[in-house]
Amino acid sequence: MEDDIPSVDDLFPDDDFPPSKPSTESIPEPDVEDDIESLMSVEQALPQPEILPADAEFMGEKGGVVTGRGRMEAAFGTGDGDETATAQVAQVSSEVQTGTIFHQVYRPWRGELNSRWVRNWAILRYHIYGLFSKGHKPWPVMTKLVLFGVLITSIGDLLMLTVGAATGVEAIERLAGISRGNLYGHVLSFWFRNACTYPIVTALIIGGMISEDRRNGTSALYFSRPINRRDYAAMKFLSVAIILSVVVLFTLSAYYLGAILVGGEGWSYVMDTGLLFLGAFAAGTLLVFTYTSIGLALSSVSSGKFFPAVAFIGLILGTKMVAFLIWALFDSSAIYLISPYDNLAHVGQWMLGLNHTYEHPASWSLVMLITMNAVSLYILSARVSSLEVTRE
């Protein structure tokens, strides 16, 4: 056993000792066979040198022999008051046996649970905050990128207006300024917005909104808690509607306010164009509502996110295409009643006071629009009702 203890010679060979080493004549030479305690006694027995080197300083010790004490105190504390101090150490439960690393302790929680609206807000926040931060609904990166791209595209008219005002080119200002046509175009133009951007954004958002709860079984997390189905569906609807509103209505408002600020317009301008803006805003709200209800209805009948997305785009663009082909053959615009987009466009034209591009009355389109929304909401409610808490 003693053979295993390293000797002083092993640790500090003679060659390494400095030449100015203090005399150790009075110190008993430790036996190399002695234990560690005898080694420590060597340092304690070191005599203080009579002549102190004035310029020597090491770790706060000036003029003294470098014993290592300063270094130890720097590492482990000053030493003052250590004798009376009481260390705060982790308390080990009496139930813990030697060698236990993980000790399972059930900790009760006696907090207050919030009301229904806080729970609903949690659902809403989960879906919307997920677009910006982690820890909420994990939206795919592609969805976020497309949404950002569409948002930039949607403020294109505002950017043009700003460029026109900055460069002073009147033609650009006139082209991009507030008018019935431009306000209608911002919300309801087929090309480019309702053919490419709004339906695609809607499809990406609604794709897994309800269908993934069905596929992953996460509906059980909602309905085994004090969340009723009406609130669940309403918060899902609101989540989609808010995201679409940012793309459609927020950008419309930004465009209108931007036009006032960039052009330095006064109250008379607001009086002249305010109603047009409100008409466009109402048409945009109708578009957001309709796209949301149709989209969520499709999402609720599926258990994947691919089908609802494709079906939504197919429904919006497909019905438009079919209606166009039949109209070209029979020259009757009533066939456009099957197309949600055309119904929205027709009602929007009526709201903004534009010349109608359809021959049938706008009231027919309005009735069809209401019918489509009613059917969609019925499907949504019926399918949400069938979401199971136990095995599906």
Next chain:
Amino acid sequence: MYGPHVALDGMSLKINSGATALLGPNGAGKSTMIKTLLGLIQLTSGEGEVLGYNIRTEGDSIRQRIGYMPEYDCLTPEMNAVHQVKYCGELTGMNTNIAMQRAHEVLEYVGLRDQRYREISSFSTGMMQATKLACAIIHDPELLICDEPTNGLDTKARGFMLDTLFQVVKQGDRSILMCSHLMDDVEKICDRIVMIHKGKLIAQGKIEDLKAIDREIEIWVWGGASRMEAAMKDAGLKPRRTGRVMRVVRQDETTYDLVLELAAKAKVQIRRMEDYEPSLEDLFLVIMDRLGYGVKSSADLLQSQPPTTSVAPPPSQPGGHF
């Protein structure tokens, strides 16, 4: 009623605090009973209270005080565990910060301390079950309903899950209603059972009391098992025999003496004779046998899952159609 079917019929039961097992073959009505207890299904007749709240009118209050751990996957694969559990707390009504703090606590409790920031899609079955349990207990519910909590777990994970549930009952002083086909699991956790079949209650009470209904004597014989069996039959004991081991129902204290007399007459040596301690599995099989099921073990019920069907709830259900 569940759609056109009568799911639970004339059931009258009282479940005390503590650990209770809900047993029954597939299609017995266990899931319907859970949904009824959660206040999700409107009773067509009768009354019920859970934790002092009316099943018909106070479903939200009941669900705030119950933690439910479903049998199948119910987690978002792309989320990490701590945020999933936090969201469950928020859905119950907890503040965000408190829910996050509590999520860390319960994930540590279920043994996922170091895995809490991992994506759930990368979890093993055991870790998913643990996460589901964490979701269920984040708000410290008074009653925990666990549907097949050890389903698909290996021996180690199963043991840990059972220990954890046991701690919830003993250390946390919470009640558990546990559905399981695995009688060993039930016996480790629960001291009471409720057994239903075709929507009707067939047995309820303490496991020990139920086991005592048909107490048997196990007899190991040598040198003439067939003679001994015949002698016992003649004496009206109705023995059940497997090789040299036989069991007879202990009718009273004199049954032992009777068996010894019969052995002496039949010139058979009795090597061992003792009261047989039945397991819950035995009890389950006896009950299933009396109901006319030819199952050899409770595991048979797991292997013969009937096709699952989705039945839309009737319009009269609360939170259903709106």
